[in-house]
Amino acid sequence: MSIGLARLREEPERIRQGAIDKGEDPSIVDAALALEGRRRTLLGDSERLKAERNAASKQIGESIRAGAKPNGPEVAALRQASTDAGARIEKLDAELAATEAQLEDMLLRIPNPADPDVPVGDESANQVVRTWGEVLPKDVAAEGGTWTRRPHWEVAADLKMFDLERGAKITGSGFPVYTGPGSRLQRALIDFMLDVHTEEHGMTEVWPPALVNAASARGTGQIPDKEDLMYIATRDELYLVPTAEVPVTNLHRDEIFEADQLPIRYAAYSPCFRREAGAAGKDTRGILRVHQFDKVEMVFFEKPENSTEALEWLTARAEVILQRLGLAYRVLLMATRDMGFVQAKKYDLEVWAPGVERWLEVSSCSNFRDYQARRMAIRYRPEPGAKPELVHTLNGSGLALARTVAAIIETYQQADGSMEVPVALRPYMRRDRIGN
């Protein structure tokens, strides 16, 4: 992912301001601009010499064909000229390569400027755009007095829905084992979400590999920036996906679409593996922060003029899932310093978990505009025969399972310790309640 050179030259001010808004050092923008000037000078010099060398080589061929002796003085002089040019080219190209590497490194450190309607500031500037559903209280009034909603891990332990201790035994902490009704709930949720996105929202279902190669990890920016976030199978140089975004976005790396093929909208299930380095000791109870979880991800490839609208639609598709599940949630418009380096605009969906009395992030819906597409060279032809342009990419969870499961358990728990099954999931669960 990176900023485009053309844009860097055309609107450095906006990019500089974008960096400031995201809390990054804007001086890289000027440094990159200077390097870009140097690159063009070197490139011009090198190409002029290459043209000379090519001409000389061609002339050697023509002379020999015309009858000159291959070892005669005429050919020797041409050969010398070509060799000399070659030596200078070698030096120039080495310098050029170094300059380009440096430039690329800098471009990678210039963030994608946020859209104009994104609030500037840190997380305190995040805006709650809308809320849906009833924010349930922890204490519930009932005929026989009151009862208190418990955290999901207590309910789940009684209902034998997952087993964290044995997960820790066989793998490590943060690797839950879902059992019995908990296991079926996983299956039901994945099925339900994919059905809604494909049959009702018209997305194409994808079931991608859970490991990707280095080129793919680089494409979506997992390496080199977020390498310590991922599990790596070093022996085979493969990376366990932290989200289906990685394999699915890479589906179309180095491809050119015709305009009538867009938009392309995928819904993909995958397990997600995250080391969560730096989060040790946070959210250790239950399944609020785990190293392996399941997720249905939406990934869109759009024409640039439609991406703004597409983000709203995508976010609303994730909301449909929460609404069908009957879970209270709120939509946050993330502020510049809280939204991430590569996003132009991002909404987070947070679901209310009444047992732990917290808003849990279950979806993050982003528009990357052309920033991600540039790195992966994903383009389209606006008109037949026209010059290819970068597409816009978007993605969003729809939804992440573990936290959604926690919210379901805490929302649907009953006074007697059992759990009601959300109506939308009953056909998939083939039961109305868990326990009793």
Add this chain to the structure above:
RNA sequence: GGAGAGGUCGCCUAGUGGCCUAGGGCGCCGCACUGGAAAUGCGGUAUGGCGCAAGUCAUCGAGGGUUCAAAUCCCUCCCUCUCCGCCA
């Protein structure tokens, strides 16, 4: 894992050191012919960089090497296909 074959401009294919700045066919686009169409004919038809432009440079799976010159020769790697072995 072993043996063999192969990766060329959307698809098929030609091309064993210099008229290859890659030829032909199919498909596609434009024009001509036609009442309209088919057939036919003519022209066009990769991507990226630099340049106001003319143009120029790079790319024949990827990377490196030999050479004045590489699709072509050498080395390493990747992928596909066939056969064998192993296997959910």
